[in-house]
Amino acid sequence: MYKLGIDVGGTNIDFAVLNQMDNLLFGSKTLADDGLSSSLCRGIKKLMSEYDFDPRQVSAIHLGTTLAVNSLLELKSLYKVGVIRLASHTPDLPPAYQWPKKHRQHILSGFQTVAGGREYNNAALSPLNKEALLHAVNKLIAEGAESLAIVGVFSPFYAEDELEAEAYIQAHFGEIPLSLSYQVGGIGFITRENSTILNATLKKVMKNNFHDLQAQLNNLGFRCPCYITQNDGTLLTLNEAIAFPVRTISSGPTNSIIGACHLADCMDGIVVDVGGTSTDIGLIQQGRPFYSLNGGFVSGISCQLLIPDVHVLAMGGGSIIKKNDKTYQIGPESVGAALYKKCRSVGGECLTLYDVGQVLSGAQQIAELSRAEAEAIMQTYLHLVKNEIERLLPDVSKTAILLVGGGAANIPDDLLDQRFIRPPHYQIANAYGAALSEVAGKIDCVVQFKNNPEEEILAYIEQAKMIAIKKGAIPDSLRIIEKKVLPLYYMPEPRQRVLITVSGRM
Amino acid sequence: MNILTIKNLDQLCYGAALLGSGGGGDPDVLKDYMHYLLNLHGPVKIITTTEMELDALVVPIALIGAPLISIERIPNAKMFINLFDKIQSVFANKKIILMPVEIGGCNAMTPFILASMYSLPVLDADLIGRAFPKINMCKPAIMGMTQQTAFIASALGEVVCIEAETMAELEDKARTVATAFGCSAAITTFIFEANQYKNYVIEGSISRALELGQSSQHIEGASIIGTGIITDVHHAIENGFLKGYVKICSKQHEFMVFFQNEYLLVTKSNQKIAESPTIISLIESRSRKAITSESLRFGLQVDLVTLIPPDFWLTPKASSQVSLRVFGYELNDAGLLYV
Numbered sequence: 001m002y003k004l005g006i007d008v009g010g011t012n013i014d015f016a017v018l019n020q021m022d023n024l025l026f027g028s029k030t031l032a033d034d035g036l037s038s039s040l041c042r043g044i045k046k047l048m049s050e051y052d053f054d055p056r057q058v059s060a061i062h063l064g065t066t067l068a069v070n071s072l073l074e075l076k077s078l079y080k081v082g083v084i085r086l087a088s089h090t091p092d093l094p095p096a097y098q099w100p101k102k103h104r105q106h107i108l109s110g111f112q113t114v115a116g117g118r119e120y121n122n123a124a125l126s127p128l129n130k131e132a133l134l135h136a137v138n139k140l141i142a143e144g145a146e147s148l149a150i151v152g153v154f155s156p157f158y159a160e161d162e163l164e165a166e167a168y169i170q171a172h173f174g175e176i177p178l179s180l181s182y183q184v185g186g187i188g189f190i191t192r193e194n195s196t197i198l199n200a201t202l203k204k205v206m207k208n209n210f211h212d213l214q215a216q217l218n219n220l221g222f223r224c225p226c227y228i229t230q231n232d233g234t235l236l237t238l239n240e241a242i243a244f245p246v247r248t249i250s251s252g253p254t255n256s257i258i259g260a261c262h263l264a265d266c267m268d269g270i271v272v273d274v275g276g277t278s279t280d281i282g283l284i285q286q287g288r289p290f291y292s293l294n295g296g297f298v299s300g301i302s303c304q305l306l307i308p309d310v311h312v313l314a315m316g317g318g319s320i321i322k323k324n325d326k327t328y329q330i331g332p333e334s335v336g337a338a339l340y341k342k343c344r345s346v347g348g349e350c351l352t353l354y355d356v357g358q359v360l361s362g363a364q365q366i367a368e369l370s371r372a373e374a375e376a377i378m379q380t381y382l383h384l385v386k387n388e389i390e391r392l393l394p395d396v397s398k399t400a401i402l403l404v405g406g407g408a409a410n411i412p413d414d415l416l417d418q419r420f421i422r423p424p425h426y427q428i429a430n431a432y433g434a435a436l437s438e439v440a441g442k443i444d445c446v447v448q449f450k451n452n453p454e455e456e457i458l459a460y461i462e463q464a465k466m467i468a469i470k471k472g473a474i475p476d477s478l479r480i481i482e483k484k485v486l487p488l489y490y491m492p493e494p495r496q497r498v499l500i501t502v503s504g505r506m
Numbered sequence: 507m508n509i510l511t512i513k514n515l516d517q518l519c520y521g522a523a524l525l526g527s528g529g530g531g532d533p534d535v536l537k538d539y540m541h542y543l544l545n546l547h548g549p550v551k552i553i554t555t556t557e558m559e560l561d562a563l564v565v566p567i568a569l570i571g572a573p574l575i576s577i578e579r580i581p582n583a584k585m586f587i588n589l590f591d592k593i594q595s596v597f598a599n600k601k602i603i604l605m606p607v608e609i610g611g612c613n614a615m616t617p618f619i620l621a622s623m624y625s626l627p628v629l630d631a632d633l634i635g636r637a638f639p640k641i642n643m644c645k646p647a648i649m650g651m652t653q654q655t656a657f658i659a660s661a662l663g664e665v666v667c668i669e670a671e672t673m674a675e676l677e678d679k680a681r682t683v684a685t686a687f688g689c690s691a692a693i694t695t696f697i698f699e700a701n702q703y704k705n706y707v708i709e710g711s712i713s714r715a716l717e718l719g720q721s722s723q724h725i726e727g728a729s730i731i732g733t734g735i736i737t738d739v740h741h742a743i744e745n746g747f748l749k750g751y752v753k754i755c756s757k758q759h760e761f762m763v764f765f766q767n768e769y770l771l772v773t774k775s776n777q778k779i780a781e782s783p784t785i786i787s788l789i790e791s792r793s794r795k796a797i798t799s800e801s802l803r804f805g806l807q808v809d810l811v812t813l814i815p816p817d818f819w820l821t822p823k824a825s826s827q828v829s830l831r832v833f834g835y836e837l838n839d840a841g842l843l844y845v
Contacts, residue, residue: 093581098538119688120575188577285805293790
């Protein structure tokens with residue numbers, strides 16, 4: 001049996017086929033130039049014809065995608081969102097106050113405050129006012145809301161009001177997409193509200209791309225479920241991914257970092273992932289992405305999401321190069337998935353970083369680009385990459401730099417110093433990382449410890465393990481990836497928030 | 507005269523975070539809301555003691571409760587408005603000047619919320635000059651004041667007045683009321699006539715925060731006493747306070763930072779190198795953010811930074827009230843004994 005990892009990027013779709021021991025057997029790349037499903041079909045047929053690959057022999061598909069984050073960057077395929085706050089009073093600070101203006105205008109259609117919500121000790125601030133709720137939803141829909149975000153005060157501890165609102169809205173309004181904040185984030189009203197609004201708006205792109213994905217895969221001969229990778233390197237079912245798109249928002253960098261680490265067998269260092277339109281530079285800490293304190297920003301919006309601390313340069317293999325006097329400007333425009341139609345190497349109009357690589361490797365000769373010029377452009381690019389790396393870590397003189405991604409093929413070895421490592425199969429590190437994604441069991445609750453906190457925590461860990469095993473994790477492979485006991489202090493009867501995540505191989 | 511605008515708001519937040527010495531809550535929690543108010547009502551005047559009208563009343567403002575609860579409330583001014591209404595009815599016809607109780611942490615923001623809504627000035631001073639956890643660590647209490655009145659207001663409209671004989675009693679009752687008010691309430695205490703300011707205030711606190719906040723790369727007057735990676739964080743709650751220690755390792759040294767909300771003591775290879783009332787900050791190397799004790803995390807790369815406390819804390823009388831012994835730490839020759 002095999003495991004199939006798929007990475008759906010803006011330019012390419014990559015495939016990695018693994019055996020039961022998680023060794024990479026073979027992989028392939030295909031352009032993502034005609035919609036997700038047809039590109040996917042073409043890629044899988046290519047795998048079948050090039051290798052002895054039989055979809056019936058695949059036990060699980062792990063698909064990682066940047067669909068969600070790309071639609072936010074481009075402000076495409078997004079629902080208009082109406083926000084319903086369940087709170088005791090009309091608050092001053094409106095939703096999305098500190099968002100970039102174009103995101104706020106494009107995504108938020110309106111907001112309403114309805115009496116509801118809880119205190120920290122589960123006392124109702126005021127009972128949920130259903131009549132006001134009905135009125136609020138009518139108003140939001142009239143203002144153009146296509147998807148609703150419901151955010152109740154203290155809902156991560158006490159979700160009753162949000163659930164009651166959901167049931168009531170579904171009974172009266174049928175199918176309108178709903179996102180409940182307690183399922184998206186933890187304590188911290190504004191940041192949880194931001195995550196919930198993003199979740200509500202992203203439901204459109206997920207639904208459009210994923211609603212018939214399983215059926216298409218079945219048509220290709222697969223007999224196994226397709227999972228979507230999420231931000232922390234664990235898996236979601238397809239339905240979960242459609243319901244909680246924000247959980248996939250940073251899975252791209254997560255997959256490439258985990259994939260690069262395992263391909264290079266190097267657990268600390270820096271990953272440079274060169275794609276078609278961007279170069280992502282991230283820090284590895286013990287085989288996992290590093291999360292900084294001021295992380296959690298998506299398109300300038302502060303969220304409660306696990307976002308790896310990744311620096312993005314808007315330059316990749318497809319970036320268009322312009323010459324200004326004696327300097328070169330690389331990107332931010334990219335030919336994207338039309339690379340092999342528009343680049344100079346195939347007679348197209350645009351000079352790209354890919355063409356520069358072709359000249360440097362001797363594979364192509366381009367009249368207006370001498371070898372010396374090509375080298376100067378590549379040095380400019382590498383200089384910018386190294387600057388970013390130095391911003392990431394103060395002292396990088398001895399740090400391993402793992403070079404991965406399809407665009408990394410353009411960079412010749414003789415321009416790289418000895419810190420750079422190009423692991424085997426570096427071009428499909430991301431798909432390999434997706435295939436390595438694990439299943440997780442999570443516990444997130446507020447408790448009051450009795451006599452023996454250590455013992456109680458152990459019991460929660462066991463509970464989390466049972467959840468993971470139920471989802472298909474191999475018991476022996478389970479390990480704890482998050483164990484946090486956060487005191488809620490200044491209270492007479494101290495409570496603690498217990499956050500446990502265990503994860504293991506499928 | 508200085509002013510607070512949306513332009514220097516970030517400076518005030520960053521400086522207040524540094525002066526928090528790890529405690530006082532993260533000022534960024536109130537930053538968006540403050541930005542909103544400044545946008546709506548315009549800048550707030552920050553006046554010095556020489557610019558005060560001496561018959562005015564100075565009202566120190568703070569949040570009392572659990573920071574975690576505050577971040578779950580939708581930012582709003584209700585509790586501060588309720589508090590202010592009460593003060594205005596008790597002290598009718600008095601001109602009011604606002605002031606933070608403590609400049610360290612999110613309490614640096616609280617007087618500005620009311621000041622912007624009611625166009626009131628804020629005095630460039632506070633009662634502590636940094637952050638400390640208890641009411642009896644405010645300057646007037648250290649100067650010997652005992653009997654005191656406090657007003658506490660909730661977001662839902664309740665206001666309680668506490669009259670206490672001792673600071674300990676005031677502290678106890680205020681915490682009890684704050685808990686009953688949903689663990690997040692607005693408080694004012696040590697209200698005084700402007701002409702009494704010498705006994706009450708630490709001057710220049712707000713301008714110090716603004717100066718410190720000018721650059722996160724080169725913090726004015728800060729000494730870097732160590733740098734390393736957080737390898738262990740130990741949190742526990744005792745009597746409602748967050749206590750613990752954090753271990754920071756560099757290639758050569760192991761640092762330990764002990765905290766009770768605020769960072770109070772730093773040891774380097776078991777030798778004490780900084781202690782309360784010196785202001786101790788941990789700054790994440792990557793983001794340059796000053797890390798509060800509740801957001802300490804394994805694996806962060808940090809600079810350990812000290813700032814000198816206001817002169818007031820350097821007098822023997824004052825420093826003895828916030829010494830390591832007061833916080834329950836004992837040091838011996840062999841190294842450290844943690845009580």
